[in-house]
Amino acid sequence: MTESNLKKTWLALSAEAIEVDILTQFILPALLPSWNFEGNEFCIEYPTGKGGDKVDIAVRKNTSTDNFAQSKSNPFLIIELKKRMLDISTGSKDYQKAVVQLKRYLDTSATNCKTVRWAILTNGNYIQLFRRHGRVVYPYTENILLTPDNIDEKIALIKKYIDQPEKCLSVALYNNKGGVGKTTTTINLAGILSLPAPYGFNKKVLVVDFDPNQKDLSDLLDFKAPPLKLSEFFLDYKNYKIEDVISSYRLKASNNHEYGFDIIPADEEFLRIGNRINSITIGTLRNCLSSLRKVYDYILIDSPPGSGFFNQEAIAASDVVLMPSKHNGIASFKNAALAIRSIFPTIGEKRRSHNSELGNPFPLPIFFNGEQISSAGKQQAQKAIFQIIKQVKTEEKIDITPFFFPKYTNAQKNLEIFELPSYAHIASASFSHRPAVFNNKKAREYYSDLVREYFI
Numbered sequence: 001m002t003e004s005n006l007k008k009t010w011l012a013l014s015a016e017a018i019e020v021d022i023l024t025q026f027i028l029p030a031l032l033p034s035w036n037f038e039g040n041e042f043c044i045e046y047p048t049g050k051g052g053d054k055v056d057i058a059v060r061k062n063t064s065t066d067n068f069a070q071s072k073s074n075p076f077l078i079i080e081l082k083k084r085m086l087d088i089s090t091g092s093k094d095y096q097k098a099v100v101q102l103k104r105y106l107d108t109s110a111t112n113c114k115t116v117r118w119a120i121l122t123n124g125n126y127i128q129l130f131r132r133h134g135r136v137v138y139p140y141t142e143n144i145l146l147t148p149d150n151i152d153e154k155i156a157l158i159k160k161y162i163d164q165p166e167k168c169l170s171v172a173l174y175n176n177k178g179g180v181g182k183t184t185t186t187i188n189l190a191g192i193l194s195l196p197a198p199y200g201f202n203k204k205v206l207v208v209d210f211d212p213n214q215k216d217l218s219d220l221l222d223f224k225a226p227p228l229k230l231s232e233f234f235l236d237y238k239n240y241k242i243e244d245v246i247s248s249y250r251l252k253a254s255n256n257h258e259y260g261f262d263i264i265p266a267d268e269e270f271l272r273i274g275n276r277i278n279s280i281t282i283g284t285l286r287n288c289l290s291s292l293r294k295v296y297d298y299i300l301i302d303s304p305p306g307s308g309f310f311n312q313e314a315i316a317a318s319d320v321v322l323m324p325s326k327h328n329g330i331a332s333f334k335n336a337a338l339a340i341r342s343i344f345p346t347i348g349e350k351r352r353s354h355n356s357e358l359g360n361p362f363p364l365p366i367f368f369n370g371e372q373i374s375s376a377g378k379q380q381a382q383k384a385i386f387q388i389i390k391q392v393k394t395e396e397k398i399d400i401t402p403f404f405f406p407k408y409t410n411a412q413k414n415l416e417i418f419e420l421p422s423y424a425h426i427a428s429a430s431f432s433h434r435p436a437v438f439n440n441k442k443a444r445e446y447y448s449d450l451v452r453e454y455f456i
């Protein structure tokens, strides 16, 4: 079999190649053409618009009226290069540093990079694809170690990912503890994201109630049952249409315009299929929802407390996981740490069995929900979290600080954790069968803050 140009070029790259060698001997002559980018569809040393930061390469297809190399505007993809000898295996110091760097390039304040959807980190040995959705930046693939045997396949796979027109971010609301606000957050996030501007964010949202035991979310909303049950679809999803499992929750504004979101309600039938549940491969929900990733801006999945089948499936269906927490339970911090270092990677491994190279479900920083926290209480929580971070650093050499203290840097030791206050209207909204954000201005403010902190 003849070798591809990509493979030949890569094999010729020196083991001591530095950034400029990787750029001129591999990225420009082989990698970008294999992704169908042409000679004038890139810029070298592209200023991100934040301070003096420059990313090695920015890329975008030309349009009939605009040549990217000339206009240098609205890049689609950025590539950060490291020299080949640098260890950027996952978890290494330089990997963690490079990820922080990429996130800085994709920060909302990096004005020239606002349109970037994808980012690549590579040293010629490793290559990893990151996705950007609003404020969220997460590893879309594993950190792939290239070999002569896999390079053609892996680079083609990344092309497939960056070419697909996904608009959705799927988010699981997870905490193994009960009563921390998973359902309340799901419903109000869906509400505020879908509300038309200026009240909300005008997004198309689907919520999935994946807690068939309690079905709190479905009970809270008054909607018409869809024609097909989720469990039926689940067990035979290739023969049904996902649209038949979806119902809509809509209200009428005073100007007669409808607003609201779509819902896949809880299905108690799941509880009766017993043993058959164990034969369902983890990742099935993700596959069931895959065609909807082109349709919705957000898919929010409510899961039950615990760590059983429904949690695992909800997490496996998600790009990112949002964890409402309480400040006074050290057990809940320990669980968050366990989720980050072990539960999500294990689920990631399982879903890779039918979604090859997809990265692990990615944890967003925790937030405190529904509490009034004294400064003494806050300090106590910070101390407990620091101990957990230290322990994980010593035992596993990974730094989980960003998942607890996202604003913490060496220069600025900011220990802020986002708080969604306790508010009586949020709790009582269930009586009106409406998310609190539809009825109450203060609730809208609180959840808008949450959206701006995490998503938009």
Ligand SMILES: Nc1ncnc2c1ncn2[C@@H]1O[C@H](COP(=O)(O)OP(=O)(O)OP(=O)(O)O)[C@@H](O)[C@H]1O
Pocket: 177, 178, 179, 180, 181, 182, 183, 184, 185, 211, 214, 216, 303, 304, 305, 369, 370, 371, 420, 421, 422, 423, 424, 426, 427, 428
């Ligand atoms: N910010 C808030 N202000 C006031 N009450 C809240 C707030 N968040 C949640 N609650 C109330 O706390 C209770 C538990 O919330 P919720 O049902 O959302 O938790 P959960 O994590 O989904 O629970 P479970 O684990 O049982 O599914 C509910 O009565 C809810 O109304």
Ligand SMILES: [Mg+2]
Pocket: 182, 183, 184, 211, 214, 216, 302, 303, 304
């Ligand atoms: Mg719940």
